[in-house]
Amino acid sequence: xxxxxxxxxxxxxxxxxxxxxxxxxxxxxxxxxxxxxxxxxxxxxxxxxxxxxxxxxxxxxxxxxxxxxxxxxxxxxxxxxxxxxxxxxxxxxxxxxxxxxxxxxxxxxxxxxxxxxxxxxxxxxxxxxxxxxxxxxxxxx
Numbered sequence: 001x002x003x004x005x006x007x008x009x010x011x012x013x014x015x016x017x018x019x020x021x022x023x024x025x026x027x028x029x030x031x032x033x034x035x036x037x038x039x040x041x042x043x044x045x046x047x048x049x050x051x052x053x054x055x056x057x058x059x060x061x062x063x064x065x066x067x068x069x070x071x072x073x074x075x076x077x078x079x080x081x082x083x084x085x086x087x088x089x090x091x092x093x094x095x096x097x098x099x100x101x102x103x104x105x106x107x108x109x110x111x112x113x114x115x116x117x118x119x120x121x122x123x124x125x126x127x128x129x130x131x132x133x134x135x136x137x138x139x140x141x
Contacts, residue, residue, distance in 0.1 A: 038099035042120045042136045052091035059085045063108045070095045070106045112139040
């Protein structure tokens, strides 16, 4: 007779119980971090915009206007003022939405900063708010 190797039902149950216990210990530590990760992503994206805007200004002598928006970092603006030394290929691959799937607000010249303001309205999508609903603003980074 040939002896077949394999797991018994009891061995499988022990492994499932151990995995269940580990999941109940580890999973709660990661839950609730999603909103923190989104806010960090927004800060990183705004920082990337700031770097690309600095390069745009170095090449062209001005920041894109509010009308030209952040899209001026991806495609050459067609409205005045003309970006005569706009870099082929642009300054960013694309203008991402914020982590809550809303567009960033770009104002130039800025209200809080003389050059520009970039704002994400956060989780609630409305101006203002506290905690998870607080706005993420370029002049506060």
